Amino acid sequence: MAGFVNVRRDVDDKFYRYRMPILLTKIEGKGNGIKTVVPNMADVARALSRPPTYPTKFFGSELGAQTSVDEKNDRYIVNGAHDATRLRELLDAFIDKFVLCGSCKNPETDLILTKNEMIVRDCKACGERTNVDMRHRLSTYIIKNPPPKKGKKSKGGHAEAPSPPNKINGENGDPDGEENGAGSDDELTRRIKAEAAELNADTALAKEDWSADTSPEAVERRARALQSGIASLAVSNNGGDDDSDEDADSPYSQLGRWLQENPGSSAIDVFKKVQELGIEKKHKAVQVLAQGVFTEDVVAEIPKYVAIFAKMVTSEKHQKALLGGIERLAGLDYPDLVPSIPKILMQFYQADVLEEEVVKTWGTHVSKKYVDKETSKRVRKASEPFLKVTEHFRCTGNRAN
Template sequence: MASGPTVNIRRDVDDKFYRYRMPLLTTKIEGKGNGIKTVVPNMADVARALTRPPAYPTKFFGCELGAQTSFDEKNDRYIVNGAHDANRLRELLDGFIEKFVLCKSCKNPETDLVILKSGRHEEIIRDCKACGERTGVDMRHKLTTFILKNPPVKSKKDKKRNNAGTAAASVGGSNSPTHDTEDAEGADQIHDAAESDDELTRKIKAEAAELNPETAIVKEDWAADTSPEAVKQRMKALESSMAAVGMGDDDGSDEDVNSPYTQLGKWVEENRDDVESPKVFSVELYKKVQEFGIEKKHKTLLVLMQALFTEEATTEIKSYLVLFKKMVTSERHQKALLGGLERLVGLMQPSLIPAVPKLLMEFYQADILEEEVITQWGTHVSRKYVDKDTSKKVRKASEPFLKWLAEAEDDEDDE
């Protein structure tokens, strides 16, 4: 970010410790008479702080002032025709931030613009990374036409999702779009997200099987044994694994049945089936975790993965992604979550083995699990959370997703 004075992105927030800041917008008047124009020298830096293309706020100024605008992205030169006072443009920038940056729900600027298309109808929404909410913008504003014609450039992860032919599911159940890079200037064009999550899972399994037939997963080999004895054994395994996550060493060697982790696991199991709203239960669950004083502990993720989900985990997981996103704050947390996944599908719900790629995809798309962590986990068998054979089987099941990650990376390198 360029040197110079900075201000809060929300200038109505009078807090010198406010974490979201941007350079103070500056202007320079050039030309005379009919050729007079206002140049914004640091527009690129301001836009970078807002995570928006600099052409968007520049065009917004033009819409509000009824003036022509021009952009030279190569030379970072952004112009509004006419002579305009810096304070006036700063006020307009506040309007742009309110309408196209801030989350309507939590007023946090940590959002991405996403274009949804349904038939001929297109809608622009703000996808908040802070609270998980998706809120629409006023489609009556003239700037929306410009945004639809010049959609935001995708990030590296967005490109991978597009290569898989899928769209990330929002907390409310909406589907975000996929994009093609077809126009002459490299701007992404929007098309329908036609494939469902189930179709995605089938697709990546099929593609991986074509590359290496040995990676194909046969669900029949993992059919859940529902006999009373098998159920009893799985419940015993869960109780043992819960106890193994005591307050002792990181390897879980201390088996304390009275530890907060064991108590949390039992509380979740006793209450999860009476849930009327997963969102409400997420709040109650987080309060319970705070009550035990383990909301920042990585072992908490290990317990939640085992206790929260049932054989319907592939559908249940979407409702709890916001909770996991709030609690997973480090690589250590991610590894504990993956350990919980091993125990969930390897010990408690063997019928979920074929769904491992889909479960990983959900966490990956929600920015809860990082590519490097998944890859390292998937290529190193470990006995930390389950026995060696179970660890191998779970990682074997994850191979289609790992192959997809590797191929997407290769595609980006080629580009």
């Protein structure tokens, strides 16, 4: 039976009132299927007053590994072989970032989402409210899966709570993200600024010339390519949307024309247009954006617009639509982009917009849904380097950067 340790393992006081079970691990499987199970994750999380999914996702983020959760059977898994010592160190880091009060370091805190979707630790000991690091990938997950409020208890020992007013579409909502609100423009601005702040001026990316060619010839060339792509836009209506893409007055056609007439628009302006058309929750809008907002400089342009996709892509269907837009962008509009497919996918993957399994399915199956069969084969085959890299890092437990 597992013993107990202080929540703050740097505190040696044996009378310290805040205790938690020692994190246990169990290695299962072998080869590419090896995984680390945390059998007492629910008990540890209960002691921290956090949903067990939070530390599990934190482990996956820090280790660059896929995670899986089966709350019904209390199964919390991190892909790859990870020893208990390493996971306990990461648990300490999770506690420091998402449990301890930033002022008095007391663990008696609740996570609260503010109206502008900032995450704060509300300390019951000193009364202070301190912000968590919104740049961490777990913060994005918490926004999509907000912490429960005190009240009715769930299986994991935490209360179930209604979603806050500005909750971003996520895993706990409608699978297609059609029912929940899309969030505020202020929040989108904050995310864009936060992501921009992460860029180190000394990095190779920062040294690249990200400016778009605005010469009349370049603008005309992009307009012709986009017009051609929009004119041939062919999206299946199997997804359940009522709008017809063949209708020149459909919101998708209107969005495509607006993007054509306003190249280089800011992310805020683009998202406001999507909201104005009332399609911010539609997967087809994601495809049109992916094909229409980018140019041949897509690798450099993704950081500018990635926050829009992070907000709008809330289901596997949305991810497939994004991949369809990328397929048309590279396959039809700018064929020279095909070799850059791995870089494009990696940027969306690292921003938590695309999931490895969805890209893997897409990259290993040819489809005529968005382009002709030969074009689909060429574009999807180009994703192989991305799939090999993510598979390697998933098996080794390291993070793909």
